[in-house]
Amino acid sequence: MLSNIVRSSKFSLKSVCKTATCTQQVRFQSNEVKDHMGSYDNAYDDYQIARGQSRRAFTYLTLGGARFLYATGARLAAMKFVASISASADVLALAAMEVDVTKISPGSTITVKWRGKPVFIRNRTAEEIAEAEGCDTSELRDVQTDAERLADASKPEWLVVLGVCTHLGCVPLPNQGIYKGWFCPCHGSHYDTSGRIRKGPAPLNLEVPPWSFMSDSIIKLG
């Protein structure tokens, strides 16, 4: 069997043991000549690109072009995604709202819908303003002075609050309740003329939305 291996592998046998129990060292030597890369099949020399025939420029151009296309596609995808999450024109139009307040008489409240929620705009009388300013804030559950709830301290008659009860979200009734501010009939919360919670289960004052005067007759919500 050993002789078969030796014959088929084209190796010459320098010394070999004569018996099956022999432990003498066996050495093989190849008759093939390796090329300068240590290869028996000369593949390195056969397949290497000859000098002056380099395709490096073409390869760089191809890879660079592919990367440019990938980057352009990624940029377009990012722009489409940002455009899809931006507010549309109709949403932006609803974000801010102008209200003419000239027809709101002293002591009355109007309700407008803004961003899907009711908003109370109240023209307070001098008596209601005095009540709101004279309140002992140490008794309040959600401590806020009346001035902190106004958009313009020089126009204390105008109070704007969200018409959403801070207990469970019912719409309170204006000019009702113990304090003549707002009353929520759902569970009996009483708000004063500044929209602050005074009695009942609601934990917080009626929220004041962002608003401002555009002129003496127009206010802007949002």
Ligand code: FES
């Ligand atoms: S929702 Fe207004 S008191 Fe409960």
